[in-house]
Amino acid sequence: MQKGLKVATIGGGSSYTPELIEGFIKRYDEFPLTELWLVDIEEGKEKLEIVGNLAKRMIEKAELPIDVHLTLDREEALKDADFVTTQFRVGLLEARAKDERIPLKYNVLGQETNGPGGLFKGLRTVPVIVDICNDMERLCPDAWLINFTNPAGMVTEAVLRYTNIDKVVGLCNVPIGIEMGIAKLLDVDASRIHIDFAGLNHMVYGLDVYLDGESVKDRVIELLSDPENTSFVKNIDGIGWEPEFIRALDALTCPYHNYYYKSQDMLEKTKKEAEEKGTRAEVVLELEKELFELYKDPDLNIKPPQLEERGGAYYSDAAVRLITSIYNDKRDIQPVNTRNNGAIASIPNDSAVEISSVITKDGPKPLAIGDLPVAVRGLVQQIKSFERIGAEAAVNGDYDKAVLALTINPLTPSDSVAKAIIDEMMEAHKTHLPQFFN
Amino acid sequence: MQKGLKVATIGGGSSYTPELIEGFIKRYDEFPLTELWLVDIEEGKEKLEIVGNLAKRMIEKAELPIDVHLTLDREEALKDADFVTTQFRVGLLEARAKDERIPLKYNVLGQETNGPGGLFKGLRTVPVIVDICNDMERLCPDAWLINFTNPAGMVTEAVLRYTNIDKVVGLCNVPIGIEMGIAKLLDVDASRIHIDFAGLNHMVYGLDVYLDGESVKDRVIELLSDPENTSFVKNIDGIGWEPEFIRALDALTCPYHNYYYKSQDMLEKTKKEAEEKGTRAEVVLELEKELFELYKDPDLNIKPPQLEERGGAYYSDAAVRLITSIYNDKRDIQPVNTRNNGAIASIPNDSAVEISSVITKDGPKPLAIGDLPVAVRGLVQQIKSFERIGAEAAVNGDYDKAVLALTINPLTPSDSVAKAIIDEMMEAHKTHLPQFFN
Amino acid sequence: MQKGLKVATIGGGSSYTPELIEGFIKRYDEFPLTELWLVDIEEGKEKLEIVGNLAKRMIEKAELPIDVHLTLDREEALKDADFVTTQFRVGLLEARAKDERIPLKYNVLGQETNGPGGLFKGLRTVPVIVDICNDMERLCPDAWLINFTNPAGMVTEAVLRYTNIDKVVGLCNVPIGIEMGIAKLLDVDASRIHIDFAGLNHMVYGLDVYLDGESVKDRVIELLSDPENTSFVKNIDGIGWEPEFIRALDALTCPYHNYYYKSQDMLEKTKKEAEEKGTRAEVVLELEKELFELYKDPDLNIKPPQLEERGGAYYSDAAVRLITSIYNDKRDIQPVNTRNNGAIASIPNDSAVEISSVITKDGPKPLAIGDLPVAVRGLVQQIKSFERIGAEAAVNGDYDKAVLALTINPLTPSDSVAKAIIDEMMEAHKTHLPQFFN
Amino acid sequence: MQKGLKVATIGGGSSYTPELIEGFIKRYDEFPLTELWLVDIEEGKEKLEIVGNLAKRMIEKAELPIDVHLTLDREEALKDADFVTTQFRVGLLEARAKDERIPLKYNVLGQETNGPGGLFKGLRTVPVIVDICNDMERLCPDAWLINFTNPAGMVTEAVLRYTNIDKVVGLCNVPIGIEMGIAKLLDVDASRIHIDFAGLNHMVYGLDVYLDGESVKDRVIELLSDPENTSFVKNIDGIGWEPEFIRALDALTCPYHNYYYKSQDMLEKTKKEAEEKGTRAEVVLELEKELFELYKDPDLNIKPPQLEERGGAYYSDAAVRLITSIYNDKRDIQPVNTRNNGAIASIPNDSAVEISSVITKDGPKPLAIGDLPVAVRGLVQQIKSFERIGAEAAVNGDYDKAVLALTINPLTPSDSVAKAIIDEMMEAHKTHLPQFFN
Ligand SMILES: [Mn+2]
Ligand SMILES: [Mn+2]
Ligand SMILES: [Mn+2]
Ligand SMILES: [Mn+2]
Incomplete structure (x- = not known):
């Protein structure tokens, strides 16, 4: 048995x-x-x-x-x-509320x-x-x-x-959400859509899109650059990408890209919401x-x-789908965060990337994509550095590295603001940061 | 003869x-x-x-x-x-004045x-x-x-x-300027200082500093993180790097890094100066x-x-020194912009980098530095992508690529602001941009 | 319709x-x-x-x-x-017979x-x-x-x-043959075996072996290094790998590896067969x-x-299986020769490699394997160079490049022997080599 | 003081x-x-x-x-x-004599x-x-x-x-020897010759040759492919490279390349000499x-x-020249064995390579050469793997790895011959190989 x-x-x-x-x-x-x-x-x-x-x-x-x-x-x-x-x-959620509130005081997301x-x-x-x-x-x-x-x-x-x-x-539900969105945009069943994902968590790009196995990227990019496509395109309160930008980028973005390619709008929107209805945590x-x-x-x-309104849709599905594929050695393709192993050039082999991978009993095997498109290499590299230095700061309780990580983050306006925010947040989260207070 | x-x-x-x-x-x-x-x-x-x-x-x-x-x-x-x-x-200079004035209207450097x-x-x-x-x-x-x-x-x-x-x-005078500054900081003759430079033009880092051939990087970083060193450290009207940041970065920056690691301060300073004494071009x-x-x-x-007040000091010296070294196959080390040829990992072999190189009659031969420090890889990659896409837009008169280049630039707050600035500047520089108007 | x-x-x-x-x-x-x-x-x-x-x-x-x-x-x-x-x-087959006969005169495979x-x-x-x-x-x-x-x-x-x-x-039937062989060695159905293949055509390695999704590489290597396993191990007339060699190699070889890791034995065997029963073509x-x-x-x-005795078993199956998977966007994993795209480090992105790939309507997507094991990198690189220079010689009718390709091939004892063989073979195949005779 | x-x-x-x-x-x-x-x-x-x-x-x-x-x-x-x-x-020298004698019994260099x-x-x-x-x-x-x-x-x-x-x-005297040889070939003073060296010890290539700073590679290759140039070209008892080979290779070789590109001739020559006048050690x-x-x-x-006849000329000069350059931070270019640091693509950053480097007080800084020529990549990679696995075997006393190292060496005809040679040599050198006998 x-x-x-x-x-x-x-x-x-x-x-x-x-x-x-x-x-x-x-x-x-x-x-x-x-x-x-x-x-x-x-x-x-x-x-x-x-x-x-x-x-x-x-x-x-x-x-x-x-x-x-x-x-x-x-x-x-x-x-x-x-x-x-x-x-x-x-x-x-109390800690999350602080994560959301404190930076706003410094005019930072x-x-x-x-x-x-x-x-x-x-x-x-x-x-x-x-x-x-x-x-x-x-x-x-x-x-x-x-x-x-x-x-x-x-x-x-x-x-x-x-x-x-x-x-x-x-695991993240963002890639699945993008597939759902594209299916809706094309008015087809999501099971017919496949996307080649590559990048990092919350910084993932769709490098190609297939409908029934055939690339429809050009058509999707065209649709995404059409200001009439309010439903999917205008992903933040009706704000869509500039057609020129998305055409030249020639890749699908994820919702979190708004924080980087529309930093100012997102900061203002977040401030307004925090004021009017409270931060997301609240x-x-x-x-x-x-x-x-x-x-x-x-x-x-x-x-x-009612749980669906909570956000985080598809998480459960993504999680159990992944576990089931590992358990059964299903060898289907899922976008997951895994060891890069050379799949994305310029990212160390042993760093985590979010990428379309074959799910086997032996774990995910990422599909090689070679070089990221020129336009996205820098941002992906920058966030990877933020993650690496952040992880190092977290493990070692290294205050200097924390300041460095935040300063190189594209959302931070300066080293001094980084330091000021860190000082206030360190104090606010003191109980949960023992590694920095011993 | x-x-x-x-x-x-x-x-x-x-x-x-x-x-x-x-x-x-x-x-x-x-x-x-x-x-x-x-x-x-x-x-x-x-x-x-x-x-x-x-x-x-x-x-x-x-x-x-x-x-x-x-x-x-x-x-x-x-x-x-x-x-x-x-x-x-x-x-x-009239065109430069527009380059400086127009972005400020959009709250961009x-x-x-x-x-x-x-x-x-x-x-x-x-x-x-x-x-x-x-x-x-x-x-x-x-x-x-x-x-x-x-x-x-x-x-x-x-x-x-x-x-x-x-x-x-x-060629750029920034690296020479950094060597001069470090010599002053250490109170030694500049000829005794050598720095391993690597990065891009106006985005170059000093990875190590030598005095009489011996590394003094730790001492220099220590000095740079000391708030008392107002002369060299406080490079923008008395603003120095946060000690934590520079210590963790563990590399020398160039003055242009202020635009990236102190974006907000620099924007405000530039606006103030434009208002009070005119832009630099003016x-x-x-x-x-x-x-x-x-x-x-x-x-x-x-x-x-009086010419020295004009700015651009050491340019002439840098230029003739370079020419002389090529002509005489001098094989001395100078920081120049040249074909990467594998010297900096993750930058294409055929892209331009600014790097310490041996100057021979056959041209500069860059010294291999392997991987850039984790903290700087992303920003360097991002500016390289900006340069590559910008060059492509310039050669082909590709408006979409121009919008893309500006949107991915870390100093731009959004794709929409990028587009608005581009539209105004295209119009303002129309005479000199025939490739976009045919 | x-x-x-x-x-x-x-x-x-x-x-x-x-x-x-x-x-x-x-x-x-x-x-x-x-x-x-x-x-x-x-x-x-x-x-x-x-x-x-x-x-x-x-x-x-x-x-x-x-x-x-x-x-x-x-x-x-x-x-x-x-x-x-x-x-x-x-x-x-007449040409193949010459390919097989002529080198033997020079004591070359x-x-x-x-x-x-x-x-x-x-x-x-x-x-x-x-x-x-x-x-x-x-x-x-x-x-x-x-x-x-x-x-x-x-x-x-x-x-x-x-x-x-x-x-x-x-396409090649060698990887399928290896899976069949391993299945036989383990006495299980071949459908339960999966191997991570990487390398080049006729120079492919199995980097890991799975039975029902679980790695059994150690067990397989152990079996392969056991001199008792005559059936599969002794792949050339009863000659198996030295146990020390295969254990330290820690990867599965393909039959053609005998030409490289047992060059002398294979040369002698081939000469003997040519003499006794004619070359394979004959x-x-x-x-x-x-x-x-x-x-x-x-x-x-x-x-x-009787066709099965002809050799080339599994080819038809491999071919139609591949075509069917492309046509139906099956997304199953098959070992094929495809564009590397970063999957194997050190091989150019645009070179052909033989590698486990997901077969989609958009073609094969290779699984990233990062670096090849240290022990096999050189030989794979050498054969890739042979293929690249050989292809260049073939396209341009470049005699010097043909001599170079053959000289760097590990089976050739010297540049002079390479040239002598080439001269005789050029003459022998003259009708089919118009690019070299114009 | x-x-x-x-x-x-x-x-x-x-x-x-x-x-x-x-x-x-x-x-x-x-x-x-x-x-x-x-x-x-x-x-x-x-x-x-x-x-x-x-x-x-x-x-x-x-x-x-x-x-x-x-x-x-x-x-x-x-x-x-x-x-x-x-x-x-x-x-x-007694041990060296065994290193030279024993392999010959197995028809191996x-x-x-x-x-x-x-x-x-x-x-x-x-x-x-x-x-x-x-x-x-x-x-x-x-x-x-x-x-x-x-x-x-x-x-x-x-x-x-x-x-x-x-x-x-x-340090090795081979690169200096090549410069001397080329100077002789061109009939100029050696100080006017400069060569861009890259590769490994005893496997180093000259990628370009300069006379007074100007590339003369084409001329040198032409000379090297001229059968009349008996003095330098015919480096082994009058055997020169095949003109087609050296022209297509388009790089300078070192004397040790004869063992790889003329393996058979060198084996025979070595056997003959051993028989007639004793091995080199003898x-x-x-x-x-x-x-x-x-x-x-x-x-x-x-x-x-008389010491000059002993061989090893230029060693002393190379050594003291190197030491003097380090001591005085001379920043001249010398070919040395040093950490690759990205200078040669596809070789790990932390592996040793032999390469033209600037000699500073902080040590050698290799000049970036990007990718090795296609034709030489494989052999260099193979010898690097031999060195790495050999070093590992030496440090850990790992017999299997020793067999692997020798089997992948291009001069070895098979795993079985590798093992036989190793067994005899292990026994012969027992006293000096304690790590394998405990
Ligand atoms: Mn998520
Ligand atoms: Mn400049
Ligand atoms: Mn085949
Ligand atoms: Mn030597």
């Missing part, structure tokens, strides 16, 4: 968990999970109970033999796991995964992920780590560079409260539709 | 010419120039006469057998030349070689330099082209990529008028000391 | 054609071929008739609506084709695709393939060229470098005669089992 | 030492040596005495204040040294630095050099290690990869005996002219 399949989910008390459960239920035929361990920390105990019980009801309704365990003991959860998924948030917010989320998260990896090395050395925790680029880089775990994949805090109220309902035994 | 040595100087009516003459006089022993042809265009005829006559008086005073020719006929000047130097300015100004100077200059190269191919195929015309990075890139002239060197316009008044003096037969 | 599917097979009179027909019949459900054009040259007319009629009978028996056309008019055959396959042999034989097969074949590509550009610019003609590495390199056809795939000449006798039988309407 | 200058020469009892002394005397003005420590091992004591006393007499005659110390205590010699030179021979002999010299030497480096780290961490001990490529690779000493330069053994007899003469106080 084959040993059962065990998954451990770090940050199991997350509001996203019902999506993950739905994913496991939907793909049970291909991935016969036997034990799901939802782990959280003391502060998240109540949420873990609520969402964990919903998970149990969902599985009961689906009539599947999956045992759901709720625990605060990470070691017990990791022991002999086959897959470990991570979706935790050090400092919870406040956002969860870009600029100062991204750096500080990294500084808080990397030491924890390194810790988890050290535990995994001991408790489940053969397990795959599927990381959704942001900033996924810096986190995956840190795992590859500073731990002994090399079975790691970083909005989500409210949404989450409501969600957890819903989750408490003992009659609820499906993923409530 | 050996054939005489002929130099043709395109833009010979420049106010800098006396420096060049001084250089040729000073190094006559090593570089026995016989004919110097100063060429200019119809609009520059008067200045050419004035400065040309001063040149003749200088040479007469030095009692050297150098024939100075003044001409508006470029072909005659190029014919059989051994060296061609270029120091022209398409559209004169107005500067001659960076951002929109750099792009437009390139768009105007590249077709002319391509033209000169085509003439050279016919009239003096063995001559060396020594280019000081800015933006020297984009111009050298264009020559390497779009002409058949490969005997080209781009200031220089006045200076030049005074200089040419001085030059007219029939008793003046030396380079007037 | 969809346009029908047309395949043109250059060298259609080959004895292999029945295998190809069998392949098209077997996969008709996925690849609904409507027209198959078998083209040959005047000298091959008789064989074309014989094998073409067999093909018609096979299709009739299979009751499929595929029209088989026999023609000597290549243009007619290429016109609007969807796929072009090439399996021709310039100079027929005589083999069809390696050493002097490979070079001369390339010199004869490349101009013809370039010609076909030029026709394709005009007559069927969207078609895929599936080349089985040897030397497939040099031929694919020549197409990529010297024609405007980039939809080209080179043996095959007899086999072919018998085959064509069989093919003439008007009652034969299947691929005769 | 400046601290004196101390040089330690490991293997000081070598017959070459008088050349080194002559070099120090000749360049005393630039390199004011105060202490020279000649170190040797117990077995070399007598020779050390003889040659050491001659050294003292030479210095006395030159009336220079250099103290010569003779010692068997390596630590004492290394203590606070400024330069360490190594010219030792593990196992003395017997030579000191190529093929099996090179490997075994490496296996014996690398552990000793690693040991010396470990001592240096402790006793003179700032000293430069100038290594002439062969195989200099493998030895320098081992120092770079397996020790903490990075101030290391490997010949040198006699020469050395005579030399030491001469050295004993108390009236001898100069380098005896």
Whole structure:
């Protein structure tokens, strides 16, 4: 008899968990999970109970033999796991709110995964992920780590560079979202669309687009440069790319590119929203409260539709699809964060990239794309350097390197502003940055 | 009998010419120039006469057998030349003033070689330099082209990529200036200082610094991070780098790095100065008028000391030093803009880089530096992409590529601002951008 | 109604054609071929008739609506084709016999695709393939060229470098053969084995081996280094690799590696065989005669089992499998000869490599493998240089380059021997080497 | 007062030492040596005495204040040294004779630095050099290690990869010899010739040749391909390169290239010589005996002219020239073995290459050459792999890796022959290969 399949989910008390459960239920035929361990920390105990019980009801309704365990003991959860998924948030949404608010005071973008917010989320998260990896090395050395925790680029880089775990994949729903968007733009089913993705997490480009296997990039670029295509094109409150820019770029962008190619507009939009309705974290805090109220309902035994408004759509699908492909050696192509291994020229072999990869039991094998287009090489290189130096600062508690990482980030106006923001944020996040205060 | 040595100087009516003459006089022993042809265009005829006559008086005073020719006929000047130097300015200082003024309206840096100004100077200059190269191919195929015309990075890139002239060197006085500054900081003679330079024109880094051949980088970085070192450190009106930043960067910067690592401060400073005393071009316009008044003096037969205030110090020295080293196969090390040839990893072999090179009769041979430090790779790559796409736009009159080049430039806040600036500047420089208006 | 599917097979009179027909019949459900054009040259007319009629009978028996056309008019055959396959042999088996015989006189390996034989097969074949590509550009610019003609590495390199056809795939049965062999060694079904292939045609390595997706490389290497495993290991008349060698190499070899890692044994074996039973071409000449006798039988309407003894097993399967995957955008992984595109470090992006690739409608996308193992880099690089210089010699009729190509080939003992062999072979193949005799 | 200058020469009892002394005397003005420590091992004591006393007499005659110390205590010699030179021979000439004799039995080239002999010299030497480096780290961490001990490529690779000493330069007289030869061929003074060297030790190519700074490569290649130029061209007993080969190669070769591009001739020549007059080691053994007899003469106080016949001319000059350039930060160009640092594409940054470099106080800085010519890439890569795997085998006493290294060497006919040779040589050199026998 084959040993059962065990998954451990770090940050199991997350509001996203019902999506993950739905994913496991939907793909049970291909991935016969036997034990799901939802782990959280003391502060998240109540949420873990609520969402964990919903998970149990969902599985009961689906009539599947999956045992759901709720625990605060990470070691017990990791022991002999086959897959470990991570979706935790050090400092919870309160910390994210600070990541978003503080930079705005300095007229710098406040956002969860870009600029100062991204750096500080990294500084808080990397030491924890390194810790988890050290535990995994001991408790489940053969397990795959599927990381959704942001900033996924810096986190995956840190795992590859500073731990002994090399079975790691970083996951993001952005590429899937782009495929969905392009399908909508072309008015076809998303399954007929394929995109060659390459770049970094939240900095990924679509180098070619196929409809039924045939390149339609020219047509898509044409559509994207048509100001009439308000639906998909005007991705930020109706602002589309300048036709000349997108035509000459000759590649698909991701929504986060707005922060770089429309920095000023995005800063202003973010400031306005923070003022009018609160930062995204503040909005989500409210949404989450409501969600957890819903989750408490003992009659609820499906993923409530309201969760989709929370954002993060397709995450669950992406995660379980990836796990299923690894488990079954499916050899389908998925965009993931993995070791570059030469696939993108000029990025070190051992750095993390986000790239279309064949998913095998032996992990993702990235498709070689050679050189990135001239126009995007610099920005990708710059963000990779930000991620590398940020990860180094996080691991070593190196304050100078933190200042360097933020100064070279394209969203930062100067070394002095970088330092001022860092000083205020270090203080604000003190509890979660022990490596800098010893 | 050996054939005489002929130099043709395109833009010979420049106010800098006396420096060049001084250089040729000073190094006559090593570089026995016989004919110097100063060429200019119809609009520059008067200045050419004035400065040309001063040149003749200088040479007469030095009692050297150098024939100075003044001409508006470029072909005659190029014919059989051994060296061609270029120091022209398409559209004169009036065009530069527009390059500086217009971007400021959009809250974007107005500067001659960076951002929109750099792009437009390139768009105007590249077709002319391509033209000169085509003439050279016919009239003096063995001559060396020594280019000081800015933006020297984009111009050298264009020559390497779009002409058949490969005997080209781009020259800048920035590296020499850095060596002088470091010598002053250490209070030693500049001849004892050597720096390993690598990067791009106006984006060059000092990767190591030697005093009498021994690395003193740590000491220099320490000094540069000391807020007390106001003289050299506080390079923009008393603003120095944040100590944490420069320590972690662990490399010497060049003055133009302020536009990138202190973008906001530089923008404000530039706006303030434009308002209070006029843009740099406007200031220089006045200076030049005074200089040419001085030059007219029939008793003046030396380079007037007032020229040093004009800026551009060490240019003449750099130029004649370079020419002399090529001519004599000196094999000394000089920082120049040349074909990368693998010296800097991740930059194409056939792209221009600014790098410490051995100067031989066969041209500069760059010293291999391998990978640039992680922190600077992205910015260098980004500016290289800006230069490459800018050169392509200039050669082909490709409007979309111009928008792309400016959008990916780190000093531009968005694709829409890029387009708006380009539209206004295209109109303003219409006369000098025929490739975009046919 | 969809346009029908047309395949043109250059060298259609080959004895292999029945295998190809069998392949098209077997996969008709996925690849609904409507027209198959078998083209040959005047000298091959008789064989074309014989094998073409067999093909018609096979299709009739299979009751499929595929029209088989026999023609000597290549243009007619290429016109609007969807796929072009090439399996021709310039100079027929008589030329191959010379490729095998002549080098032996000089104590140098005589083999069809390696050493002097490979070079001369390339010199004869490349101009013809370039010609076909030029026709394709005009007559069927969207078609895929599936080349089985040897030397497939040099031929694919020549197409990529010297024609405007980039939809080209080179195909070889060696990788499939290795998978079959490993399956046998492990006593499992071949469908459960997967190998990461990388290298060049007839110089391909298996970098990892998977059974059901799990790496079993260590076990396979252990088995391969066990002298008891005579069946698979002792691939040349019972000679296996030295255990130390294969353990330290830590990669799977292909049968052609014997020519390089056991050069002396292979030379002697080849000489002995040539003496005792004739060279391979001479043996095959007899086999072919018998085959064509069989093919003439008007009652034969299947691929005769005797064809398998001819060698070249799995070719038909590999070819139709590849075509089917392209046509259906299957995205399965197959080892093919394709543009490197950065997949193997140190090989130019635009050179041909043989590598595991995802097969899409847009062609093969190679999986990035980064650096080849240290031990194999040099030999792969050397053969790539041989292929590149050989292709250049073939296209330009450059005698010096032919001498260079053969001298740097590891199987050649000296520049003088290289020249002597070339001189004799040039003369022997004169009719088929017009580019060298004008 | 400046601290004196101390040089330690490991293997000081070598017959070459008088050349080194002559070099120090000749360049005393630039390199004011105060202490020279000649170190040797117990077995070399007598020779050390003889040659050491001659050294003292030479210095006395030159009336220079250099103290010569003779010692068997390596630590004492290394203590606070400024330069360490190594010219030792593990196992003395007797071991070399075995390196030359044993392979011949297997019909494989017997030579000191190529093929099996090179490997075994490496296996014996690398552990000793690693040991010396470990001592240096402790006793003179700032000293430069100038290594002439062969195989200099493998030895320098081992120092770079397996020790903490990075101030290391490997030295060879081959490049100087080529410059001399070319000067003779052109009938000009050698000081007017400059060659761009790139490759590996004993596998170095001249990529361009200059006379007075102007490229004369075409002329030189023409001369080299002219069968009339017997003097330089016919470098092995009158055998010159085939004109077609050298013209197409379009680069200068080094004498050791004969082993690769004329393998068969060289093998036969070596066998014949071994038979007729003994191997090179056996010949040198006699020469050395005579030399030491001469050295004993108390009236001898100069380098005896007979030493030049010993071979190894220009070594002393190369060594003292290099040391003088480092000491004085001369920044002249010399071909040395140093860290690649990106200078040659496709060779790892941290591998040793032999390349034209600027010699500074901070060590050699290689000139970037980009890609090696297509024709030579493979062979260079193959020898680099041989050196890397050989060094690894030497450090770890890894028998399998030794078999692998020898099998991939182009001079070895098969894995089985490699193993047979290794087994016999391991036994023969047992005393000096402790790492393989524990
Ligand atoms: Mn994401
Ligand atoms: Mn400049
Ligand atoms: Mn094949
Ligand atoms: Mn040597």
